[in-house]
Amino acid sequence: MRIFAVAHNTFRETVRDKVLYVLLFFAGVTVFGSKALGWISVGQDIKIVKDISLAAISVFGALIAIFVGASLVYKEIDKRTIYTIISRPMHRFEFVVGKYLGLMGLIALVTLVMGLVAGAYVLLLGGTIDVVFVTAVVLIFWELLVVTALAVLMSTVTSPILGAIIVFSLYVAGHASGILVDLPPHFENTWTETIMHVLYYIIPNLSNFNIRPEAANGVPVSMAYVGWAIVYGTVYAGMLLGVAAAAFEDKDV
Amino acid sequence: MSVEAIRTEQLTKIYRSTWGSRGRTALDHLDLCVHEGEVFGFLGQNGAGKTTTIKLLCSLLRPTAGTACVFGENSCGRRARAFLGYLPENPYFYEYLTPRETLDFYGKLHGLDARGRAREWERLSELLDLRRIGDMRVREFSKGMRQRLAFAAALVGDPPLLILDEPMSGLDPLGRRHTRELILQLRDAGKTIFFSSHVLSDVEQICDRVGILVRGKLTSQGRIDELVERRIQSVEVIAQGIPPEKVGELSADAIKTRVSEAGHHFVMSDVAAADGLVKKIHAFGGRLVEFSTIRESLEDYFMREQHRTGGAAS
Numbered sequence: 001m002r003i004f005a006v007a008h009n010t011f012r013e014t015v016r017d018k019v020l021y022v023l024l025f026f027a028g029v030t031v032f033g034s035k036a037l038g039w040i041s042v043g044q045d046i047k048i049v050k051d052i053s054l055a056a057i058s059v060f061g062a063l064i065a066i067f068v069g070a071s072l073v074y075k076e077i078d079k080r081t082i083y084t085i086i087s088r089p090m091h092r093f094e095f096v097v098g099k100y101l102g103l104m105g106l107i108a109l110v111t112l113v114m115g116l117v118a119g120a121y122v123l124l125l126g127g128t129i130d131v132v133f134v135t136a137v138v139l140i141f142w143e144l145l146v147v148t149a150l151a152v153l154m155s156t157v158t159s160p161i162l163g164a165i166i167v168f169s170l171y172v173a174g175h176a177s178g179i180l181v182d183l184p185p186h187f188e189n190t191w192t193e194t195i196m197h198v199l200y201y202i203i204p205n206l207s208n209f210n211i212r213p214e215a216a217n218g219v220p221v222s223m224a225y226v227g228w229a230i231v232y233g234t235v236y237a238g239m240l241l242g243v244a245a246a247a248f249e250d251k252d253v
Numbered sequence: 254m255s256v257e258a259i260r261t262e263q264l265t266k267i268y269r270s271t272w273g274s275r276g277r278t279a280l281d282h283l284d285l286c287v288h289e290g291e292v293f294g295f296l297g298q299n300g301a302g303k304t305t306t307i308k309l310l311c312s313l314l315r316p317t318a319g320t321a322c323v324f325g326e327n328s329c330g331r332r333a334r335a336f337l338g339y340l341p342e343n344p345y346f347y348e349y350l351t352p353r354e355t356l357d358f359y360g361k362l363h364g365l366d367a368r369g370r371a372r373e374w375e376r377l378s379e380l381l382d383l384r385r386i387g388d389m390r391v392r393e394f395s396k397g398m399r400q401r402l403a404f405a406a407a408l409v410g411d412p413p414l415l416i417l418d419e420p421m422s423g424l425d426p427l428g429r430r431h432t433r434e435l436i437l438q439l440r441d442a443g444k445t446i447f448f449s450s451h452v453l454s455d456v457e458q459i460c461d462r463v464g465i466l467v468r469g470k471l472t473s474q475g476r477i478d479e480l481v482e483r484r485i486q487s488v489e490v491i492a493q494g495i496p497p498e499k500v501g502e503l504s505a506d507a508i509k510t511r512v513s514e515a516g517h518h519f520v521m522s523d524v525a526a527a528d529g530l531v532k533k534i535h536a537f538g539g540r541l542v543e544f545s546t547i548r549e550s551l552e553d554y555f556m557r558e559q560h561r562t563g564g565a566a567s
Binding site for chain 1: 312315331339341345346347349350361362363403410
């Protein structure tokens with residue numbers, strides 16, 4: 001109950017954040033502007049609109065998670081609203097988990113709204129919405145689950161600006177983590193190769209959640225793969241949240 | 254035997270910088286005891302460690318060494334916090350919530366069900382006169398309104414101990430008076446009240462016991478009448494109608510003299526000297542307006558302690 005009280009309050013708080021509406025505006029511009037690129041690629045316009053719309057949901061969803069999430073706990077400490085909360089008979093981890101769930105509620109709503117807008121736009125242009133498109137939106141939500149957990153972790157240990165830079169860097173690196181293990185032959189059996197392999201396993205592999213090409217081209221994706229990606233995202237986000245709770249446990253506020 | 258509402262043993266807090274240098278000792282081996290049902294005033298200059306102590310009791314800070322217990326429970330644990338209500342200095346709330354929503358939120362954190370939270374609203378809005386402003390957003394509140402809400406927030410769940418950090422800070426005289434009355438009302442209802450304050454006259458009026466903190470160390474604690482020297486320190490005599498040429502003669506034995514609209518003021522070292530002065534005033538055709546004894550106040554004692562321990566502000 002305490003976790004849900006914090007989550008509910010966090011949702012009410014984050015939904016008032018002006019950054020959210022600025023980013024949603026640009027997400028809308030990107031989705032509707034994707035038709036312009038479709039004109040360049042003759043006969044490919046629906047595919048382009050689907051691809052760019054899904055990319056916009058991922059990128060702007062991540063930016064919302066980063067900008068709102070990276071200041072989530074920090075702001076409570078900075079504004080001292082935390083004093084009258086964690087001095088109550090509650091565990092500190094309940095506060096961290098509640099903040100996370102509240103923001104995830106917002107992210108779920110934002111993903112749903114952006115997904116519905118993108119889907120409606122595709123239908124308006126004469127395209128069709130299939131299971132793969134919906135699955136792609138669901139996996140983007142799971143990707144944002146991980147990004148938000150990273151942002152919440154950063155908000156417990158560092159300032160919002162530094163936290164946002166770190167999470168954004170990891171978001172970019174997480175989409176390109178394949179290059180860490182796809183090294184040229186002369187790196188074989190070197191320290192560099194070992195370090196890159198370690199980084200590959202530490203950095204969240206966000207490309208696991210990317211089925212945009214399949215969704216744009218209507219290529220089916222196996223449920224086993226989707227299930228595996230969901231489990232990966234859930235476990236990774238859970239671990240990050242565990243670290244965030246541990247970091248916050250002994251923090252002086 | 255009285256129950257201990259608060260006990261700290263060798264409680265120490267050192268604030269360390271990010272790079273692990275030696276840090277600053279904010280609280281140095283504090284041994285403190287507050288009994289159930291008493292009003293305890295925690296005094297000290299800015300930076301003496303009062304807020305640090307309060308934050309340690311409320312588990313907002315973790316001690317570097319030593320322990321703090323609330324009704325026998327270690328303050329770092331969740332169970333200790335069920336016994337206390339905390340009012341921070343300059344309390345902050347979510348600006349977009351109303352008092353009704355704010356107290357409902359805190360009620361949920363105390364694990365109260367919907368009926369319990371509704372009861373708490375009824376009880377606290379009555380006690381703190383919040384009903385009229387119950388549906389206003391906190392962002393529209395004045396300092397006094399915020400303070401009332403902060404008191405209500407501290408009382409959610411009806412904790413037996415209230416920890417108040419500078420509850421009079423920034424309030425106008427009427428607000429301070431209301432706060433004093435509320436503290437006494439809560440004491441009469443059986444609450445233990447531990448509060449820090451700069452306003453020594455308020456502390457003197459409502460506290461059973463006080464503790465004085467100087468640079469992180471507790472220099473004294475006890476009942477005010479035990480700490481403060483109640484013997485007469487001096488006597489002030491005010492008189493009118495004294496012939497001007499006699500004022501110099503009367504002033505000869507006085508420690509201090511001044512003239513005001515009330516008349517000539519003579520501060521004498523003791524009652525005997527003051528008696529002699531009064532006889533002379535009558536002999537010179539003057540009229541006695543006031544005869545008052547001056548005893549040590551808590552403020553005098555506080556300043557004496559600051560000087561004794563080298564903590565006086567430069």
